[in-house]
Amino acid sequence: xxxxxxxxxxxxxxxxxxxxxxxxxDPALMPVSDVRKFNRAxxxxxxxxxxxxxxxxxxxEALGLEGLEALRDTVAYIRKVAPNVVLLCDAKRGDxxxxxxxxxxAMFDYxxxxxxxxxxxxxxESLLPFFNYANKGVFVLCRTSNPGAYEFQDITISSDxxxxxxxxxxxxxxxxEWMAIRSSEWNTNGNLGLVMGATSPDQLRTVRQRxxxxxILIPGIGAQGGELEASVTNGIARSAGGQVTxxxxxxxxxxxxxxxxxxxxxxxxGARVAAARLRDDINRVLLQEGxxx
Numbered sequence: 001x002x003x004x005x006x007x008x009x010x011x012x013x014x015x016x017x018x019x020x021x022x023x024x025x026d027p028a029l030m031p032v033s034d035v036r037k038f039n040r041a042x043x044x045x046x047x048x049x050x051x052x053x054x055x056x057x058x059x060x061e062a063l064g065l066e067g068l069e070a071l072r073d074t075v076a077y078i079r080k081v082a083p084n085v086v087l088l089c090d091a092k093r094g095d096x097x098x099x100x101x102x103x104x105x106a107m108f109d110y111x112x113x114x115x116x117x118x119x120x121x122x123x124x125e126s127l128l129p130f131f132n133y134a135n136k137g138v139f140v141l142c143r144t145s146n147p148g149a150y151e152f153q154d155i156t157i158s159s160d161x162x163x164x165x166x167x168x169x170x171x172x173x174x175x176x177e178w179m180a181i182r183s184s185e186w187n188t189n190g191n192l193g194l195v196m197g198a199t200s201p202d203q204l205r206t207v208r209q210r211x212x213x214x215x216i217l218i219p220g221i222g223a224q225g226g227e228l229e230a231s232v233t234n235g236i237a238r239s240a241g242g243q244v245t246x247x248x249x250x251x252x253x254x255x256x257x258x259x260x261x262x263x264x265x266x267x268x269x270g271a272r273v274a275a276a277r278l279r280d281d282i283n284r285v286l287l288q289e290g291x292x293x
Contacts, residue, residue: 115139
């Protein structure tokens with residue numbers, strides 16, 4: 001078990017939570033204008049209810065240097081007040097290996113994130129600079145939560161130039177499933193995970209069967225309409241007999257938590273209520289499946 005997987009498990013166990021809060025700041029939705037103040041209030045209100053925070057770097061880059069400085073402040077604040085919670089940067093990086101090396105250096109050495117999301121469609125060698133940070137987590141995009149994901153990710157692929165790739169039952173294989181298989185093969189350091197949208201619970205079940213031990217980040221709950229119960233039951237790791245061996249999933253919600261209340265006086269309390277509700281709903285499903293903290 002890698003250092004990152006242990007850290008993730010410890011964070012989840014400490015707060016009895018699989019909730020990952022997406023810190024996707026948006027001035028059009030925030031009830032206060034100060035990004036630092038907003039994020040600090042959200043963190044203070046939820047830090048005992050979550051296992052991870054996931055800032056999407058695009059929302060900070062869109063605000064220029066001020067946004068990046070706010071992200072730096074947010075990272076430092078979380079390290080100070082919630083040192084055991086995992087910090088995951090949603091960056092979806094991926095490029096040729098020399099460029100990926102700089103992306104990895106930025107994410108892990110400069111920003112000091114515990115994990116990052118990456119795009120594997122340039123092939124495994126392009127992601128080696130991320131994989132080589134053996135103590136960090138790397139979540140590979142597999143089947144995403146957006147409506148247009150099917151355009152490429154569900155295409156039936158070929159194992160060579162003429163024949164479709166098939167699984168052990170002779171079923172033609174979609175591209176997202178092949179990405180999961182390749183990711184499991186790349187996972188020599190035990191620090192890789194997958195991104196599987198809550199809007200595709202059937203595909204999530206297939207990928208969990210393909211990758212029984214890998215962590216899975218599940219976005220799409222809340223504003224995107226993902227199915228919570230199906231995502232939990234299909235995403236948790238099970239033994240051959242069907243028993244839960246590890247939850248090993250992060251259920252991400254951004255807008256559904258941080259903008260649950262859009263009043264200046266109530267937004268932090270609203271976020272706490274929404275995060276607690278999501279944590280409790282997840283734990284009820286886990287209990288139904290025979291898993292207790």
